[in-house]
Amino acid sequence: MRYAAPDSVSEAIKLLKSEPGVSRVLAGGSDILVQLKTGMAAPDLLVDIKQIPGIYDITQENGGYRVGAAVSGAALGEHAGVKAQWPGVIEAVELIGSTQVQGRATMAGNLCNASPAADSVPAMIAAQAIAHIVGPEGERDCPVQDIPLSPGRNSLAKGEFITSILLPARPENASDAYLRFIPRTEMDIAVVSAGVSLELDSSGVCTVARIALGAVAPTVLLVDAAAECLIGTKLDENALDAMGKACSAAANPIGDKRGTIEFRKDVVAVLAKRAAKIAQTRAGDQS
Amino acid sequence: MLPLKCGGRKMALYTGKRNFKVVGTRPPRPDGIDKVTGRALFGADLSAPGMLVGQILRSPHAHARIKSIDTSAAEALSGVKSVVTSADFDKASNSPNQDALDNCMARGKALYHGHAVAAVAATTAYVATQALKLIKVDYNVLPHVIEVEDAMMANAPIVQGGRRADNAPDGLSENITHYMSFGHGGLDEGFAKADKIIERTFKTAATHQGYIEPHACLATMGPDGKADLWCCTQGHYYVRELCADFLGMETSQLRVTASEIGGGFGGKTTVFIEPVALALSRKAGKPVKMVMNREEVFKASGPTVSSLTDVKIGMTKDGRITAAHAMLRYQGGAFPCGTIEFGLMSAFAAYDLDAVQAEGFNVMTNRPRQAAYRAPGAPVAIYPVEGVIDELCQILDLDPLEVRLKNAARKGTKSSYGPTFDDIGLVATLEAAQKHPHYLTPLGPNQGRGVSCGFWFNFGGNTSVSLNLNADGTVGIVEGNPDIGGSRASISQMAAEELGIPYEKIRTVIADTNSLGFNDVTDGSRVTFAVGLATIKAAQDAVQKMCSRVAKLWDIDEDAVVWEDGYAKPAGPNAGEFEPMSIAEIAAIANSTGGPIAGHHEVNADGAGVSFGVHLVDLEIDPGTGQTTILRYTVFQDAGKAVHPDYVEGQMQGGAVQGIGWALNEEYIYGPDGLLQNPGFLDYRIPVASDLPPIEAVILEIPNPGHPYGVRGVGETSIVPPLAALSNGVSRAIGHRMYELPMSPPKILKTIKG
Amino acid sequence: MSKIHVTTTLNGDQVEYLCEPQETLLDILRNRLNLTGSKEGCGSGDCGACSVTLDGRLVCSCLVLAAEAEGREIETIEGMADGENLHSLQQKFLDHAALQCGICTPGFLVAAKALLEKNPDPTETEVRFWLAGNLCRCTGYDKIINAVMDAAAEMRGA
């Protein structure tokens, strides 16, 4: 394996594109280093993108925030602006791994690793986050939900990588929340998870809802049927129950060492309902 | 302290209350600074010039015949200096040793996923890893068996032939290596007296000790057959015995030095990589370092038994147990495993019973060879018993502590495993729990309180200690048991107490195998008891020598000199008028009064004294997810005299948390292919700091009559009660009984939903 | 396989080393620079025994490539005491008997120091969650938490 740390986007693209063997991008490294150690990944070239100018930046953009691909969970969590606007995304990112892993792990890496249990991904999908991708064919923006294809596979072409992720602007009375279930209180991979983003009108009626579920399908599920149960309601018990049922119905999990099918289908409803209540409270607190 | 008579004393056993000066205080540990600064040297921290890196090739199958191993391509790789297989080891001298060897390196058959098959030593880790890929092993994959109940069936795949117990019942598998029973009294009459009888079946998963330090060693063997081995182990003398046996060496030619040890809990009481490193070093003629990775630790070292147990207990309406029976089935991996004995003997040890029987089997499966884990066999035997008692308390509407007190073993009780108990602390711990504010605190919704008793035998065993008096009056103690939780501090304290000098004047070190007589493994909670006892006697030996020198100096009878608070003094007015001599004064002139002064003691210590504990837990269940939150936890344990209370508390807290992990989340998970699915800390979920509340430790000091200071072992009992305490707490919180460990959230949620 | 030359600042001193691309910072610390205070308990970021700080951020050195340390500042357990003066946390770990075997201790100390630099007055719950990535199998964590809380109080007072 060779290691390169280019100091420009163009140099990084050139390295990635011209590598005849397997190349991988290194950001926080919390997934790729484990894969290297266990032999699950054996790239010929590892391209460290952290020397690229701006890759650590968090900038305001059209009322939202653009988060550089190398921004660690710990750094993002310290950003008061993003935290106020997208508390659910922040809490999801902060759940990736331990404090130590937080010092390195990135949203972009979490997305590209394409695990259905990735903590930040349901929250980002609920937030309609947009990834900014560079590559040999130029730059493009891509909704985050289009990036993971199946466990461990993403849609980026050879030579492409993410330089930043945009968390868009929000109207008033809008907020989000993320909950996951793990057997312990820390250090586990989500057995099931739910990210909920809501917009309320001035009377507290839900006008927009996005509900994304993790670890219940090969990729994160955005469940429109669940969202529809909330729109037009004040998230009363009936609406929440219907939403929970829609989540359970949409879930198509596997049973494995981390949880049974039955458990995942049950608990995803519980978490989605709890997350929706939290998002509602947060949105209401803004008015 | 009591003045010691110096002439011809016999070891006094515990003689009642005394005012300790050093024992019972909390001085800093001698290895403390090294451990908070990163200087302490653990197993993987030593290197040697020209050192090679050793790595092991492991079986990808649960059970397979090894038809051939072709190592030629690996040997041809540049940088590879030696390759070994089972052919490079001698036949062991006895059956248990042969099992240990065959576990280190598969002979003929790979018996479990991860079983070592071959090993290489190379100039770098990278080359070693490449070399492993070049070893060609031709396997004939065989049917495998993982669960104890399957392995008992007559048609089960045979893990190893020829190991069947003589007395195993007909119609069951050859995998049964032990059938045993213990107990007394008439069960039929006993059950006839009961108002309520219930019988339940309980299952536990195999768990791992989970020490944070992987197995590691550095071996050097020369062409003259002399060898040195540095390794993290609980017993370097046993490592020496096994390695010398496997390599055909004389014991004197192998010196084993124990590194600082990063946790063991029983799992470092045997060998895994050490003989392999020596064999690689012998072949390569260079030092070889081997360090397991975490996956290897889970796959190839450690796990406990898993179990399937039926318990039947009869109780009167007022809570008296009239009869009790248990049928235990343990699997301890691919080799015969005697842990069932401890399970059977401990299952009902907490109770005074007229009619009791515990019978059980050990069965082989295609899993790693069981290694001891803190009170081996006892947690999974006592868990079902305490579960049935708790369920009876609920059915009969009785207070669970009251019922346990009513049936508690006490002095004079004929124990369920035979002997009659001397002074024991169970009643005291139960009464302390009853009075503790914890037991009286009201519970909220979805909350439950669990109670359980626990028990462990405690060991004594073979021990050697030397105590060297230095010219400045300070003392060096040489002992031979790796310090796994602060024992150097407690040994120094006991020596200080006995000599009557300050703790700071003493330094205790752990000797290598050539520098001190034999010592048993650090196991069975034996060190503070047995090494402490030998240290006290070594101190008395030194005191006697000092008194003798002083008697000569004063020209009086040896019997006329007594030792008090670090001074030799005349025994009384009749002995004459002499200025007391301090240890420093005696030491300063030792060379002129007969030469260096040292005390020694070698003993096979008995009289360890059993230990009981009671745990209380309050917990809350999330009815939506089945998650358990522990709200409050209190440990009550009879510790005998607590030499260093900080480390006694530490043992109680640490054991409790290991038991909590066992109860809630820890387990070996196998797929239908017999492969271990969770060989890592990510999915083998040991408790983390945020999972836990403070663990309150209440020490009860019921002196052990078998030790001069009343010391009992304290290290193991604490892992026993959490299994049932949590199970009982969860069962009460959700209103349904749980019968299986771990109580992972999917299982709890399923039980809640019926 | 060509080696990579790295210049970095380690416990305040400039250090240079050659590393292979796949070598981790932990490998280099332990095997090349002889700083064996950082321990390898898992190699996968699940135990925290190899904790160090990288430009002030707490990380697992087993999840950092040695090559990535170019131009960065690394602090390890070996840099924690000031000469013969222990850091408050080190002293409190001794005072509270917050270690039994001691293998996890360096990682806990480095992690706890990073916490107190960020949050000098943490609640017990905050300490427990911050340290959840550091596994200890001996103590049940109780005395470790007490030691960190006590050190925090002392450092605030000092």
Added chain:
Amino acid sequence: MVKVVVWGSLRAATGGAAEVNVDAATFKEVLTQLEQKYPGLKPQIDRGVSLAIDGTIYREAWFTPVKPDSEVVLMPLMVGG
């Protein structure tokens, strides 16, 4: 004579008796006598046994005295932990 209690599954070797009498004054003599009188016990004794004498467990202490009225209980050898 000393009364020795044997555990349940060993009673096959003692004709079903839970207690047997041997003529012994020490730990070692108890074992020697047991082997001679009940050869079926020998395999277990060879594997290793402890003796609880008046409540104290002795592992290999051959010369430990045993009195005629001592409570003597045969137990498996206590190792590993």
